[in-house]
Amino acid sequence: MGCCGVCGNEAKLSYTVYGSDKPPLVLVHAQGTDSRSFDKVIKPLSRDFSIYAVDCFGHGKSPHEPSLYNIVSIGDALVRLIESAVGEPCALLGHSSGGLIAAYAAGKTDLCELLILEDPPFFSSQAERRKNTFNYIDLSSVCHKYLQDAVEENFVLYYFENQYAWNFFPDNARQKVRPKSIEAAKKFLKRHPERDLKVPFWPKSALAAFVGMGNYDPRFGETFYDDSFHCGIPHEEILTKIDCPTLFMKAKTEWSDDGILFAALSEEDLTRCLGLISDCELARFDCGHGIHVEQPRQFVQVIKRKRATLGHARI
Structure with missing residues (x-):
């Protein structure tokens, strides 16, 4: 395992490397957590891949600079990481908002040979649609109030x-x-200020949201509250630029009685995504949004099966 930053004279993403001499797999976490979100699947994945686990700006050990909290700054930094630090064809996986970033980056580098999108909030997190999603009424709104009330x-x-x-x-x-x-x-936080939150009787899947939150900047969440994260780029534009084989992992779709989407994206959003990505395979999971946390074995199996079907010498 190694750890360093990236790349050149522009803003650098922190990342951790697990293993070597195997085809590279770059992992991009969801907002609110950090690269350690993937700890449960690092070991089984590292049997087949060299893992590059990234911290997005505003998270973990990467710079906490609000001007960088957008899909362009993070996506371009991710491209620099892939082209300079990885330096060879790779698989690229992004979870949730990390899936938006990974999709953007995949459309800007020829080194992404396989894109894996783990329940990304395409269409639902943008413009007025965002206000009827769980993320908006939960993390984004909590961040906004925390900052507004100082x-x-x-x-x-x-x-x-x-x-x-x-x-x-x-x-x-x-x-x-x-x-x-x-x-x-x-x-717990008074006794262990440096550790991830643990509360008795809370399920592990719920506490997974707190992994890395101690190093999360709530100003990142504000960008999903005010819709500045996307820099005005329509999601259609991001999806149509993807030209590598893509695996789309979809968790359960649920709605509240008052029309709030308790999922990353709706079935209609999913249909739009599949129609816009030129080469895309769908894998469904009967679980919540954190597929790699709730169903790690199935998560790894699906990735390995997809890699095997490509028949590439490296990926």
Whole structure:
């Protein structure tokens, strides 16, 4: 395992390398977490790939500079990483917002031979559509309020206290569980300020959202609240520029009773994506948004199977 930054005189992304002398696979995490989000699948993937696990700007060890919190700055830095640090044909995988970034980068470098999109929020996260998504009413809105109110409290604790997930509890249960869980979170963060949040009785899949959140800049979340992340680039434009084989991983699609999309993208959005990417295979997973966290074995199997079907000497 090695760790360093990238590349030339422009903004550099931090990344960690696992393994060597195997075909490269670049991993791009979702917002709010960092490259350690993929820890559960690093070992099985590294049997077939050399892994480059990236921290996006505003996350982990990469620069925390708000002017870089957009798809162009991160995507162009990712292209520089691939062309300078990886330096050979590779597979590129992005989860959630990382999928938007990976798709943008794939359209700008000839070194991406396989693109893997893990439940990316195409179309749903852009323009007015974004306001009817779980991310907007949850992380984006919490970030916005945290910044607007100039809250001095630790952001991880603030997010835990104010996350939308409390609405999934029945009223009576929420009144009992919420204060006890918040108190447990306060105690944990006071004792272990450098560690990822852990709270008794919270499922691992829910706590996965807090991996790396201690090194997350909520100003990144603000760019999804005000729609500045996309730099005005229509998602159609990003998708039509992808010319390498693509694997699209889709998690369950769920809606709230009042029309909020509790998923990265709708079935209609998915159909549009598949129609715009020239060579795209769909893989469905019966789980939530974090496929690599909730179904790691199936996640790895699907990637390896796709790689085998390509028949390339490297990828």
